[in-house]
Amino acid sequence: MDKKIGFIGCGNMGKAILGGLIASGQVLPGNIWVYTPSPDKVDALREQYGINAAQSAQEVAQIADIVFGAVKPNVMLKVLGEVNSSLNKDTVVISIAAGITLDSLAKALGHDRKIIRAMPNTPALVNAGMTSITPNALVTSEDIADAVNIFRSFGLAEVVSETMIHPVVGVSGSAPAYVFMFIEAMADAAVLGGMPRKQAYQFAAQAVMGSAKMVLETGQHPGELKDMVCSPGGTTIEAVKVLEEKGFRAAVMEAVVKCMAKSEHLGKS
Numbered sequence: 001m002d003k004k005i006g007f008i009g010c011g012n013m014g015k016a017i018l019g020g021l022i023a024s025g026q027v028l029p030g031n032i033w034v035y036t037p038s039p040d041k042v043d044a045l046r047e048q049y050g051i052n053a054a055q056s057a058q059e060v061a062q063i064a065d066i067v068f069g070a071v072k073p074n075v076m077l078k079v080l081g082e083v084n085s086s087l088n089k090d091t092v093v094i095s096i097a098a099g100i101t102l103d104s105l106a107k108a109l110g111h112d113r114k115i116i117r118a119m120p121n122t123p124a125l126v127n128a129g130m131t132s133i134t135p136n137a138l139v140t141s142e143d144i145a146d147a148v149n150i151f152r153s154f155g156l157a158e159v160v161s162e163t164m165i166h167p168v169v170g171v172s173g174s175a176p177a178y179v180f181m182f183i184e185a186m187a188d189a190a191v192l193g194g195m196p197r198k199q200a201y202q203f204a205a206q207a208v209m210g211s212a213k214m215v216l217e218t219g220q221h222p223g224e225l226k227d228m229v230c231s232p233g234g235t236t237i238e239a240v241k242v243l244e245e246k247g248f249r250a251a252v253m254e255a256v257v258k259c260m261a262k263s264e265h266l267g268k269s
Ligand SMILES: NC(=O)C1=CN([C@@H]2O[C@H](COP(=O)(O)OP(=O)(O)OC[C@H]3O[C@@H](n4cnc5c(N)ncnc54)[C@H](O)[C@@H]3O)[C@@H](O)[C@H]2O)C=CC1
Pocket: 008, 009, 010, 011, 012, 013, 014, 035, 036, 037, 038, 057, 070, 071, 072, 073, 075, 076, 079, 096, 097, 098, 119, 120, 121, 122, 173, 174
């Protein structure tokens, strides 16, 4: 793609997208402009990736064809509002902020602006992201294809209606955090069993990745795949029984429901 890509804000998530995009070879580093208020951080990104360091958010807005707003939700509307007059007519603005609706973005940017609300996740950094994309009515099918291509260059991406955004945050945007906790807890137990810590993380993480791949690639029901592991009278069913007794599934469901509720709350405040 020869479009110019801009990042206003580039912390955990912006860097995951930037890193994924560059690793995919889809966009050359020379076609990427980044601004954050900390010049040291932008310089570090320039050294690591070879991107252009912008002096201001307005500079990014002037140059880029596609501008990522990758700042925290509480400053997103202010930051985008301040660069609005620097954007070109056809620039596509992609906000990745949790809880910031297309409607509020249009209020900050004007109702004639092409805007996409996207919800990526940090595994973008290792080419395994999952992103939802919700365009407003002004975004053309070509713009949508560009956005899908960008996000698919480092994982999977689906266009969804804005009503799906809260489940997306719950099951994907925020989900890596719960999975990391699961991996950490399994590894702690393996360490308790005498395994060196580094090896414990490797075994636990590979088990999670392989299991996820089985769900994605076999098309089999997760319950069926679980049953395949549980030998009669074996070790796994002992662990499964404890997880059921401790309310593992209910805890996960409740956590995701809380996450969705917070996403909805952010959208209203
Ligand atoms: N971290 C995650 O896993 C995910 C985060 N998001 C969304 O991504 C957005 C960013 O989150 P993180 O990357 O985690 O936050 P972060 O705090 O790591 O990064 C924020 C970035 O914005 C910059 N910044 C702060 N004020 C600014 C300003 N006035 N102008 C320009 N840049 C400014 C900071 O220097 C930093 O580079 C949030 O809106 C969040 O909802 C979405 C999906 C997943």
